[in-house]
Structures are given as structure tokens and as C-alpha cells.
Amino acid sequence: MIKDTQRFEPFTRDPIALVNEHGEWVGPFDLDLDEEQLRALYRDMVAARLLDERLLLLQRSGKTSFAMEAAGHEGIQIAIAHTVKRGFDWLFPYYRDHGMLLALGVPAVEIFGETLATRADPAKGRQMPNHPGSKPLNAFTVASPIASHIPPATGAAISAKIQNTGQVVVTTFGDGATSEGDWHAGVNFASAQGAPVVFVVENNRYAISVDLQKQTGSENLAVKAKAYGMPGYYLDGMDVLASYYVMQEVIERTRAGAGPALVEAVVYRYGPHSSADDDRLYRPKEEVEHWKQRDPLERFRRFLERQELWTPEWEAELREAAEAELARALEEAEAAGPVPEAWMFDDVYAEPLWPQIEQRRLLEEELGA
Ligand SMILES: Cc1ncc(C[n+]2csc(CCOP(=O)(O)OP(=O)(O)O)c2C)c(N)n1
Numbered sequence: 001m002i003k004d005t006q007r008f009e010p011f012t013r014d015p016i017a018l019v020n021e022h023g024e025w026v027g028p029f030d031l032d033l034d035e036e037q038l039r040a041l042y043r044d045m046v047a048a049r050l051l052d053e054r055l056l057l058l059q060r061s062g063k064t065s066f067a068m069e070a071a072g073h074e075g076i077q078i079a080i081a082h083t084v085k086r087g088f089d090w091l092f093p094y095y096r097d098h099g100m101l102l103a104l105g106v107p108a109v110e111i112f113g114e115t116l117a118t119r120a121d122p123a124k125g126r127q128m129p130n131h132p133g134s135k136p137l138n139a140f141t142v143a144s145p146i147a148s149h150i151p152p153a154t155g156a157a158i159s160a161k162i163q164n165t166g167q168v169v170v171t172t173f174g175d176g177a178t179s180e181g182d183w184h185a186g187v188n189f190a191s192a193q194g195a196p197v198v199f200v201v202e203n204n205r206y207a208i209s210v211d212l213q214k215q216t217g218s219e220n221l222a223v224k225a226k227a228y229g230m231p232g233y234y235l236d237g238m239d240v241l242a243s244y245y246v247m248q249e250v251i252e253r254t255r256a257g258a259g260p261a262l263v264e265a266v267v268y269r270y271g272p273h274s275s276a277d278d279d280r281l282y283r284p285k286e287e288v289e290h291w292k293q294r295d296p297l298e299r300f301r302r303f304l305e306r307q308e309l310w311t312p313e314w315e316a317e318l319r320e321a322a323e324a325e326l327a328r329a330l331e332e333a334e335a336a337g338p339v340p341e342a343w344m345f346d347d348v349y350a351e352p353l354w355p356q357i358e359q360r361r362l363l364e365e366e367l368g369a
């Protein structure tokens with residue numbers, strides 16, 4: 001049954017793409033998404049790019065300490081948000097996935113609250129900026145230590161399998177994560193247990209300043225799946241439609257009981273690693289310019305224009321609406337006010353132990369609260 005609906009082969013020589021750089025459909029099957037679905041993909045990609053810009057501005061204006069840009073990653077990120085069952089499947093994202101979480105339905109006010117550590121943050125200001133999550137949407141809060149979320153993602157999938165819930169876990173990470181021991185432990189155990197988890201590497205070729213060639217001797221990252229006995233899909237992650245169709249097929253194959261899979265989404269990050277990095281020191285400007293020609297938003301815009309689904313007026317309209325919503329959410333997040341310092345002691349244990357009680361008292365005394 002899975003075979004009948006299978007459109008994609010694992011381990012292809014070139015990344016799977018369905019739309020070329022001119023915005024032409026080059027897929028071997030007929031496009032079957034309706035106008036509303038296509039427009040929603042574009043709308044969410046634009047919103048992700050605008051959120052990215054806003055988060056950087058918050059860092060530049062001194063309102064938060066840190067920002068991590070995701071421009072260039074939108075194709076695969078938005079595709080994932082559109083192919084999981086929202087609020088049912090589990091997501092174990094990483095720190096560059098704020099646009100994906102926004103598209104999944106995490107309210108912008110919560111993302112800004114998390115960034116600014118205000119009362120609008122469901123994590124109560126206890127996370128680093130750019131580390132959102134969502135309990136109601138089953139999005140695991142981002143973990144900073146690279147690849148440390150991979151074994152928990154596998155664990156959640158094993159739990160779903162044992163309880164026969166029908167849930168799939170999707171976890172994302174960077175190319176650098178595939179060099180970590182935690183990554184191999186999590187991927188190996190998922191395969192051994194037939195866990196319903198899809199591993200997605202957002203391969204932007206760099207782990208901060210370290211080039212991919214210094215990370216691995218493999219021809220690409222998708223082939224690593226072979227050794228673990230699972231399919232590895234090599235995907236153009238800057239092509240939102242290829243990302244959509246591949247993720248849809250891989251998620252549903254996993255949901256049907258075929259076990260885990262690995263997807264390598266080839267992307268590029270246009271900005272530096274973070275607001276604390278100067279990428280001019282390790283990559284030539286020409287390389288960045290080269291990848292800008294493949295911009296996921298621009299490519300999909302050309303596609304929509306060919307389908308007569310895009311006009312400059314619509315673009316202006318959706319940008320204005322997204323900007324207004326982000327401005328409103330930011331205002332609400334700021335108006336919520338900073339989290340009280342003593343919140344750091346909450347939720348450590350169901351019932352606080354004496355050290356927390358004592359430390360809290362000392363802190364409040366110190367702050368004159
Ligand atoms: C275990 C661990 N080692 C080092 C770091 C510091 N660090 C933060 S991000 C990063 C690079 C990760 O690169 P990659 O996985 O390719 O993701 P990208 O940032 O490129 O999206 C490193 C080394 C860390 N957070 N955790």
C-alpha cells in the first residue's frame with residue numbers, strides 16, 4: 001500500500017527538486033495542491049522571513065541579548081509545519097526553527113515573550129532567546145546543546161509506538177548535529193526499535209565557522225541513513241514544494257509503520273550563525289550571493305506568478321498584514337512586563353525542596369521584594 005503512493009526514491013544522486021530556479025514545475029507528477037494551500041505556504045514563508053528580521057532588530061536595539069537568523073531555511077521549515085498533524089504529532093525543533101513554529105501555530109506573542117523574557121513567555125523567561133516551544137502544540141522546547149534533543153525525540157517516538165497513538169515525531173537539527181554522539185545514539189536506537197520518527201537535517205553547510213567538509217567524509221548526509229537501515233532522502237530544502245511532498249510522503253510512510261527515515265534538506269543561511277558571529281571571516285561574499293539566487297521565497301514567488309496566483313498587490317497586502325500582526329504581538333509581549341526573578345525557582349520539583357525555598361527567600365530579601 002505504501003508502495004502505490006510512493007513518489008520519491010531515497011538516496012538519489014541529486015537533491016530532489018520539483019520547481020526550478022525560473023519557477024517552473026519540473027515534477028514527474030501533477031501538482032495536486034489547491035490555490036489556498038499554495039498561497040498559505042507562501043504567506044507563512046513571508047511571515048517567517050519578517051519574524052526573522054524582527055528578532056534581529058530586537059537584538060540590535062538592545063532589547064534582547066541574542067538572535068539567530070533563519071533566512072534561507074524557510075522552504076523545509078514551512079513545509080514541515082504544513083505536513084505534520086498540528087497539535088497531534090510531536091516536533092523536536094532546534095534553535096533556527098522559529099519560523100516553523102510560527103507557521104505551526106505558536107502565537108507570535110509567545111515567541112517575542114520568550115525572546116524578551118516577559119510574562120508572555122510560557123517558559124517563564126527561563127530559556128535562551130530563540131529557544132521557543134509549545135506545550136499545547138507538542139513542540140518540545142529547544143535544547144541548546146547540539147543534538148541533545150535527538151535521543152528524547154526517539155524516546156517520544158518509542159512511547160507513541162508502544163501506546164499505538166498514531167503520532168509521528170519530526171525532529172530537526174543542523175549538519176553539525178550529525179557529528180555528535182547523541183545524534184548517532186538517537187538515530188540508531190530509533191531504527192532498532194522501529195520508532196515513528198523522521199529526522200530532518202537542515203544542511204546549511206556550516207556549523208558556525210566549520211565547513212561541512214571538515215565534519216564528515218561522507219558524500220552527503222542522507223547516505224548516513226544506509227548504515228542505520230532506514231531510507232535517506234536527499235532534498236532541495238529551498239524548494240518548498242519538493243519539501244512539502246517529500247515530507248508528506250515520509251511522514252505518512254512512518255505513520256503507516258515503516259519505521260524512521262532521514263531527510264537531508266539542503267539549505268543555506270544568508271545571515272551569520274548568530275548575532276555574535278562574523279561570517280565574513282570564513283565564507284566568501286560570492287558564495288552567499290550564489291545561494292541568494294536560489295532564495296526559497298523568490299523561487300516560490302516566481303512559481304506562483306506563473307500559476308497566476310501572485311500579484312504585487314497581494315504581496316503588499318500579505319506583508320502589511322504580517323507586519324501588523326507581528327507589531328501587535330510584540331507590543332503585547334512587551335506590555336506583559338519582565339518575569340519576576342523568583343520564577344526561576346518554579347517547577348523545579350512538584351513540591352519545592354528546602355534549598356529552593358531558602359534560595360528564593362534570600363533572593364527576595366536581596367531584591368527587597
Ligand atoms: C554540544 C554542543 N557543542 C557546541 C555548541 C556550540 N554551538 C552552538 S550552535 C553550533 C553549530 C551547530 O551547527 P549546525 O548543527 O550545523 O546548525 P546551524 O547552526 O548551522 O543551523 C555550535 C557548535 C553547543 N551548543 N552544543
Ligand SMILES: [Mg+2]
Binds near residue numbers: 204205208
Ligand atoms: Mg549548519
